[in-house]
Amino acid sequence: MEYEPVIGLEVHAQMLTKSKIFCSCSTAFGADPNTHTCPVCTGLPGSLPVLNRTVVEYTIRAALATHCEIAPYSLFARKNYFYPDLPKGYQISQYELPLSSSGFVDVQVDKDKKRIAIIRIHMEEDAGKLMHDLSSERGAHSYVDFNRTGVPLIEIVSAPEIRSPEEAAAYLRKLRAILMFLDICDGNMEEGSFRCDANISLRPKGQKTLGVKTELKNMNSFRNVQRALDYEIRRQTALLDQGEGIIQETRLWDAARGVTSSMRSKEEAHDYRYFPDPDLVPIVVDLEWVKALKASLPELPNTKKERFIREYEIPEYDAEVLTSSKSLANYYEACLQIYAKPKIVSNWIMSELLRELKRDEREIEECPVPAKNLAEMLKLIDDGLISGRIAKSVFEEMYQSGKKADEIVKEKGWIQVTDTSAIERTVEEVLGKHPKEVEEYKKGKDKLFGFFVGQVMKATQGKANPQLVNDLLKKKL
């Protein structure tokens, strides 16, 4: 039978505040264990939380950017469960009355546009980190690092409106871009600044009621989210086809083995006993403040994309790629400042630049070719100093060495030959060497024209101006 996947995503994004959500400890990543801690974030008896206003501000920004409504009155709640990385025995989160709800994100999957609803965005604190030392002489030991406890997170819950792993990835990419455009999250999936859990169920195509879902955890990249969902669709399909039921459970993705495996069943699921946190007062949001934050929102990915299409007249696909990150969009526009041919710049970025970056697993921020250098190289082509073919080699050299195009061209002697008499000599030499081909060409074998061009270019090591070569060959033949 053919099934339709029903997918809902829960994203946890770490907010880029300097201090934690309920105390003034630093949120910096990578410090020595337990150096960014205090009585509050280690849950010492008698300590009390005080809300960091910037976390509310960032959450409101995220909510406005995803078209959510902001609640004028919301509450923090305690989510109670025992685990050694949770020093208070509860996580401060929001449950009833979250800060924001009812928004959406527009995504594009291939040619199709899709609007995915967001149910809610709420604030919460992160837990600590466990480290296990199995090789200790004293026997296995576990350690807790509380540096991360109390680091601010927002949880963004999508409606179960996603219908394929590709849609899931597109939604995540767009959401991550939005948060990064807002400068409220660094989007680093490996360090866990942007993490995702997925709920997925299948139902026969056309059926309205939902099937039994599983929850997938431990996917630390877009690719792994897609792979895990693909696997889970295959697994659930096989079970359903055999007439077996799906068990409602939480499953862990194992990227190395490429499978999901059961972590805990519904019966073992925690009863979190949520209730309003009596240590914190209700969050009352001033509507004037929301207005001001709305007015100060930066240009967001989809708006930027529309503008690129309108202003630069580039294809939608190009615009989608170029606005996938703020840095890439900035890079593109910085090039245009110097070299104002949008489609040519776009082609170079999308083909050459992004290919190199992808190969080296680098981000645009780490690109060794500054926007200015790329733009100046493109100018050299227009000025007739280098050919388009040579330019590809120049670009590779720029990427490897970080040098500027004109330096490379000078060093390597790649300056295009535009001296008519010099090219004319080469043309004559080439024609003289290939009398048979000249004969055939003259008899009407037009295809051989390309052969002569190639021979001339080869003889000039690609430096001859192709237009001049064409003109001279035509004249001589």
Add this chain to the structure above:
Amino acid sequence: MELYQMTAHQLHELLRKKEVTSQEITQSVFDRVQQVEDRIHSYITLLPELAMKQAQEADDRIRKGDFGRLTGIPVAIKDLICTQGIRTTCGSHILDNFVPNYDATVTMKLKKAGAVFVGKTNMDEFAMGSSTENSYFGPTRNPWDLERIPGGSSGGSAASVAAGECILSLGSDTGGSIRQPAACCGIVGLKPTYGRVSRYGLVAFASSLDQIGPFAKDVRDAALMLTAISGYEPRDSTSINLPVPDYTQSLSHDVQSLVLGVPQEAFGEGIDPEVEATVREAIRSLEKLGAKIVEVSLPHSQYAVAVYYIIAPAEASSNLARYDGVKYGFRAKGSHDLLEMYKETRSQGFGSEVKRRIMLGTYALSAGYYDAYYRKASQVRTLIGGDFEKAFGQCDALLLPTAPTPAFKLGEKVDDPLEMYLSDIYTIPCNLAGLPGISLPCGFSQTGLPIGLQILGNHFQEEKILRVAYAYERNTDHHLRKPNL
């Protein structure tokens, strides 16, 4: 009169006139401790060395003229208020080795004021109880009758003041834990408005109800201590940013312009006839002093104990989750896995009343029960607050008994938790509504046990209840009677 028998304001006068030193006062207090502590057991931890050092520093300050009204005065602190470098046990095995690395806001304020720390006082484990029998460190006894309980949960703080083992003390009041022991021990105990005194550093029992307050030998001393510990604390989201008056300025003996309400429900089922007669007599005294007495009604207060025993355990079940053996405090040895460590640590570390309340609270918050218990209780709590709001539209303060009976005997109610819970029937509504309340001695039973009069005020009207209490105290001498030890 011995120094340890005097009040803080009397001692302050002597210190100011340089007729005594803080070291002499402190010595007198520790001599008294030596004399009676074996019988009373007010303290979990005594701090003679620290106290003598602080006394010396206080004397230096006094010599330099840089001192306040609490400088050099020996005080005791309930053992769930964090004291940096000094063990803070909450009366529990699970924290019997816990030494905080920070001071509670009130501890800090007392240090700055130059107070001398006599020790940390005994209490019902995590403030859960009305008799101080639930302490891991053994019970405290009532200075008026060693066979009887001092009240609870701040029994050690109350007994230490009554027995002269300190001049002033701090307790905490979640459902009556200051006022009820004050009544049992024949002293003054005040629970401030929720948010008046910061809870920062107060180990939480039920966060929405807990409030720190003073025990004192008279109303003036209570006002003094309240002034010292009140105030906004930015580290405490529930503390209120209102200016702190000098509460001793409100101690006028004039109650002529005041209307005092007596709730119809104040003398309900189960009240001891002697308590009723004594409190009614106190109300008549205030009437004679010129106050107008009116009857008011608090119709929902009949549900207060039920509401309290859902909300307080629910909060406690969450607040006490952090005692898991992972980070500090007691950890059971020999566990083979995490779950076993949790279970063994908490089974061995908590006493039976604490476990009972954790279970009650866990149940009340469980999926499927939340609406019927916690949510319903929160709604009724709002109604109880509404009753008070209405009552304070008709009067300035409310008069009622503090406890339904005088101090009962040790062991009398330990096997009957419901009976024990009813000891707080008159004190609980005030916590649910976040109001200030004071208990002061208003007479004695025929067997010589103290009886307390409770005065409740509207939010942040501590001045009003202090004024009524002071007027009453000025015209009676119950507060001058001392236990025969």
